[in-house]
Amino acid sequence: MLTTLAINNYRSVRDLVMPLTRLNLITGANGSGKSNLYKALRLLASTAREGIIAPLVHEGGLTSLMWAGTDDRSGRVRRGEVPAYGRTRGGPAPRLRLGFGSESFGYAVCMGIVAPPGNATHQRASSFQLDPEFKRETIWAGPYLRPASVLIEREGNVVRRRNQGDWELVTEHLPRYESLFSQVGRDAQSPEVFAVREAMRGWRFYDHFRVDSASPIRQPQVGTRTLILHHDGHDLAAAWQTIREIGDVQALDEAVSDAFPGASVDIATQAGGFFSLQFFQEGLLRPLTAAELSDGTLRYLLLCAALLTPRPPELMILNEPESSLHADLTPALGRLIRQAARHTQIWVISHSTRLAAALDDESECNTIVLDKVTSETTILGQRVLERPAWHWPDGGK
Structure with a gap:
């Protein structure tokens, strides 16, 4: 560490x-140097x-x-x-x-x-x-x-x-x-x-998941055993299935239901070895595909796959993980990050006060507030x- x-x-x-400690939150105003x-x-x-x-x-x-x-x-x-x-x-x-x-x-x-x-x-x-x-x-x-x-x-x-x-x-x-x-x-x-x-x-950086309509994440992909989610998230379906087979499947299911009560995620396999993500939600007669999910929902699932990896790194850095997420998902994201911090050192760089509150809830979170004085980035206090x-x-x- x-x-x-x-x-x-x-x-x-x-x-x-x-x-630095096991769980670190780096925050500050816009332009402070995060x-x-x-x-x-x-x-x-x-x-x-x-x-x-x-x-x-x-x-x-x-x-x-x-x-x-x-x-x-x-x-x-x-x-x-x-x-x-x-x-x-x-x-x-x-x-x-x-x-x-x-x-x-x-x-x-x-x-x-x-x-x-x-x-x-x-x-x-x-x-x-x-x-x-x-x-x-x-x-x-x-x-x-x-x-x-x-x-x-x-x-x-x-x-x-x-x-x-x-x-x-x-x-x-x-x-x-x-x-x-x-x-x-x-x-x-x-x-x-x-x-x-x-x-x-082995350090892992996650700062840009492509979730636009043309993103590979939203299309079926050839699946191979994926112990580490790629930094752009294109192999989400394969990474998810890998966690289900050799990782903490209970934690994975709980992370989904924590954010979306009653929901679950499954991976469908197709001819040619293609994997596709299916999102089951109460009240819907069929599962939603990755192409149908909102940007925020898809980004949350990507963070689940990254944080619950079956091969935790010594250090993982998340840059503004709350981006595109609805505010109601922030507490669940905070709990997910705190759980992952039991197995790996985590840095979260964010300006979200809601996420800061969620990370500091009943956990030892090292909060670093950046400030800028005369154009110089410093640690406040x-x-x-x-x-x-x-x-x-x-x-x-």
Whole structure:
């Protein structure tokens, strides 16, 4: 379970350290930075998955994601004593840093822009100016970084790991455009790299279910055993049937009847192995197909399949799950999320006060309220001494 998330110099987030528990609700007014928090976590996960370059380039390159606000750290700009000002010319180039601490391991990455042509750190200039450079990566044991807890670290092209108290060189030739996870951790000497990489690859993000009339969800699909619902939900029928066969079918049926009293869901199989969803409701002489369901009903069923997965991840993130749902479904959704949090760590990013009330009902929900002061995303009410223990590998430079 993650215990801390740290973000530095990402969009509206200049310096944020967030405490985490089993069930977390991130809320705040529109424009407070909730979406930036979600995107930063997805970017962090991509270092261990498909790679970080493609997501960065999709958003305009690393420079477009950097903190663009004032460098004032004295609070004088906030108090209106002086106008906003930027980074001092000739100072160090800005860097994006992301990291997390957990009960077992921690990981932090520092990225910067590609060095300009003629820079002494490169033998020859690169034309790929939108690609980031990995400056530092560190994995340590325990919830926060201490010099004695570092297990493996990367600085530039050089990777070294701790071996029985001494440092051992792994490679001096790791490309600056590739993460530590791309080449290290495939042998028995670096089990911590493999453990952290696999944990991060298992994080699940659900933020966009297609429920429009042309959505694949509304059409019969070829069904194969589906332990994990796809992030776009196109395999809902197969995922639902998988839960019925090897998952908690009682919890699945109760989640449906909790939201729609007297209703039930079944999966019909057709020639050619096609699966289709059937929604039975009291008073109707025939079941409704997925094509006939409202957007809100279909979205709720998708959340049921995601949250009641027979293979719970270590971390699941739901971005505005209440979208398109009728307000009357919010209490049932809250109960569903609380039940799923018994088996996996869950983040819910939402601005719904009704969902917040439902999640906090008789449960230990860690509610984080984001605020924006002088264009900077902060945690409302968090004082400096109340921040979780956190140290960047480069000492904060």
